[in-house]
């Protein structure tokens with residue numbers, strides 16, 4: 001498996017990094033894929049249709065209202081004939097239009113009309129990337145099922161330094177290759193991820209829950225899958241679409257989550273990101289509780305199983321690497337170190353949730369390992385996921 005024989009529709013957005021699309025076309029074709037390109041008006045300011053056509057050895061599509069193209073190949077057919085659509089560079093403008101479903105030119109029309117998977121490789125100035133509007137669009141597009149090839153950090157063409165550089169061409173090729181089931185460092189491995197909140201029924205209409213959005217866990221599942229792992233994501237109720245290439249198991253309560261996690265074993269790595277409710281109603285009732293004149297109903301609680309602790313218990317089904325999360329509001333590192341020992345897991349990813357982390361797009365974490373610790377700078381949840389997935393790939397010895 002891999003890129004051989006695959007049809008890629010490349011949408012080239014209007015950014016300085018558009019020139020890298022030419023190199024990308026060559027590298028992807030070297031691996032046996034066929035490339036058709038849509039060049040946006042902006043993209044055509046940076047590379048010419050002629051060079052794209054020459055390198056792809058295919059006609060280049062540039063304008064929605066080009067009648068000749070519409071008779072030979074309509075935009076609907078164009079959007080459906082590919083195995084994957086890759087947007088590189090994906091500009092802030094293109095992301096914003098796609099996030100709101102605009103169809104104002106050929107590229108955005110194709111993105112709206114397609115029934116094929118879409119991958120985006122963003123590229124823009126770091127402030128534009130970090131702007132809440134772009135981050136909001138990113139989350140929306142992710143929720144719509146679009147995969148992302150994270151931008152790198154470093155010197156930008158505009159002279160600033162920060163995150164926003166188009167991923168390097170080999171990274172984009174690797175991401176595409178993994179997408180098509182090519183070899184990644186986690187190929188042959190099974191990863192289990194828990195994510196989201198749990199809902200604990202009180203009666204048929206009421207439940208105990210928390211504010212977890214599931215974003216971080218979904219991003220981790222997606223990053224592990226992108227590195228080639230067969231990935232099972234056991235998720236509590238969230239608003240998010242299952243990431244592409246991940247086996248989703250949707251559950252409601254902590255007990256269901258534990259059952260689903262245990263049924264997914266054996267796994268080479270388990271990453272417990274779910275914000276499991278600590279308690280559930282001791283006696284959930286099957287009829288809606290009524291307001292009575294006699295005052296409040298009393299709610300008796302009982303403790304939920306600890307999924308992380310259970311998966312960490314020694315035994316032949318224990319995954320060789322078990323990773324937990326610690327959301328703390330104070331003394332983050334101390335609490336996390338204690339938690340690692342108490343839960344019996346191998347690593348703890350600790351974060352400070354006193355700010356806007358829950359539901360927000362960014363996270364600042366510390367990785368607590370046995371005798372070693374790393375503090376990572378504040379970055380998007382997608383970047384935390386990617387870094388953690390790479391760390392996991394490095395820790396699992398080659399098979």
Ligand code: C5P
Pocket residue numbers: 194254272273274275276277278304305306307308309323324325326327
């Ligand atoms: O004890 P605390 O909830 O702070 O621990 C957080 C870590 O434990 C997270 O990795 C979370 O997914 C996991 N956990 C669990 N089952 C529970 C409670 C927490 O897996 N019942």
